[in-house]
Amino acid sequence: MSKLICNHPDVLPFALRYFKDTSPVFQRLFLESSDANPVRYGRRRMKLRDLMEAAYKFLQQEQLVFRELWDWSVCVPLLRSHDTLVRWYTANCLALVTCMNEEHKLSFLKKIFNSEELIHFRLRLLEEAQLQDLEKALVLANPETSLWRKEKELQYLQGHLVSADLSSRVTAVCGVVLPGQPPVPGEQASTRNSSREQELAFRSYVLVDSVCRNLQTLAMAVASQNAVLLEGPIGCGKTSLVEHLGAMTGRQKPPQLLKVQLGDQTDSKMLLGMYRCTDVPGEFVWQPGTLTQAATKGHWILLEDIDYAPLDVVSVLIPLLENGELLIPGRGDCLKVAPGFQFFATRRLLSCGGNWYRPLNSHATLLDKYWTKIHMDNMDKTELHEVLQNRYPSLLAVTDHLLDIYIQLTGEKHLSCSDSSVTCEQAPEEVSETRRENKRLSLEGRELSLRYELILV
Known part of the structure; x- marks a missing residue:
């Protein structure tokens, strides 16, 4: 597990959940009692250096x-071990536990190791870092080895991973394994209702090709514990994509998934919290905000229309995205986000002259370097036809006619290259002439949203 954490950050919540009620590895495996008996190897003969290496990686x-969960004082006698690797991992663990800076750490290591040993271990750390970077690069450079692909029919191929093969605590989202939300004690009675609602939500969400690609990218970002910005035109499915991923991992309702609509009147107090008065005159209690609740309890939060966030909200989000810390000015607290916390935001792209652009006068541009951005576009006519065919099979006879009317109202943004009257094989003069002839009237004002299509039907 400690070796997996370096390349797969989504393993960390499982480790934290496991060690919350379990003794530390070094105490449970080789300290038999409080009098610190000599090391006893188990049947698997796990070496002491492996235990200390795992403890160091955690x-x-x-x-x-x-640092606070485990009692590291039992490791101090290991500084006199004959094994240099045991001494090396133990010394680095104690340096982290005591919060030594680089100068104090170097002075501490010189008392335990000679100069040749220090050079040897520094070279070893450099090689391990290079190997770790190589493993990450190999994962990204081999997209053909993905464990999931979208099939036209339910065909499970050998070596592919589906949710039925996994534990009930995890789920496979487009080949990316994500931890599920553990059930809250006392809510076992509502488990059947939630599973029934989850099944209905899955049926109502049609996984077309573009949605599958975006969903896989979103799941990879969540597994890497990165903040995600979904940008696209109105009604392209930004919010519904996050809601579907939340439903797949057991986060369908608040407080597991919190949504906040930002606007000009939104301030940082609504997200962080404020003091409110009580029934007792002169008494005030602290009421945490939506962002504070999600960060301290490890829930998911979605801020919609991040471009409308004022400057004080952006100043709160910068340390959260940069260091994983939430600063509350009124209380002087610096809160560390809990494991499982995930931050999402949406940004609406505006239309002008047939092109999409971002608002330039937004304070949210200060956050651009912290996001994992997912660009979403409108579905083409083929995908819209697939959605209507799956959701409303009784309208199959009039589906093409309804789509033609809808595309005439919305312009050419839902037309693919094969559906449009301009083909890729035409000459440039013919293309420009055809575009002038078939140019539709572009509608001004609010863009027609795809979410209203079902209402029109």
Whole structure:
């Protein structure tokens, strides 16, 4: 598990959940009692250096959690071990636990190792870092080895992974394994109702090709614990994509998935919290905001229309996206986000002259370097036909006519290259002439949303 954490950050929530009620690895496996008996190997003869290496990797990933969760004092005698690797991992663990800076850490290591050993271990750390980067690159450079693909029919090929093969605590989203939301104690009675609602939500969401690609990218970003910005025109399915991913992982309702619509009147107090008065005169209590609740309890939050966020809201989001810390000015607190917290935002692209553009006078541009951006576009006519055919099979006879009317109202943004009257094989003069002849009237004002199509039908 400790080796997986470096390349797969989504393993970390499982480790934290496991060690929350379990003894530390070094205490459980080789410290038999409080008097610190000599090391006893188990039947698998796990070496002491492997245990300390695992403890060091866990501590590297979540220093604040494991520093307080485990009693590291039992590791101090290992600094006199004959195994240099045991001493190396133990010394680095104690340096992290005591929050040494680089100068103090170097002075501490010089008391335990000679100069040749220090050079050897530094070269070893450099090689391990290069190997880790190589493993990440190989995963990204081999898209053909994906564990999932969209089939026209339900055909499970050998080596492909589906949710039925996994534990009930995890789910496979387009080949990306994500942890599910654990059931809350006392809500076992509503498990059947939630599973029934989840099944209905899956049936109502049609996975066309473009949606599958966006869903896989979104799942990879969530597995890497990166903040996600979904940008696209109105009604292209930005919010519904996050809601569908939340439903697949057991986050259908608040507080597991919180949504906030931003506007000009939104301020940081609504997201962070404020003091409110009580029934007792002169008494005030702290009421945490939506963002504070999601960050401290490890829930998901979606901020819609991030471009409308004022400057004070953006100033709150910068340290959250950069360091995973939430600063509350009124209380002077610096809160570390809980495991499982995920941040989403949407940005609406505007239309002008047939092209899409982002609002330039927005403070949210200060956050652009922190996002994992997913650009979404309108569905073409083929995908719209597939959606209507799956959702309303009784309208199959009039589906093409309804789509023609809808595309005439919305312009050419839903036409693919094969559907449009301009083909890719035409000469440039013919293309320009055909475009002038078949140019439709572009509608001004609010763009027609795809979400209203079902209402029109």
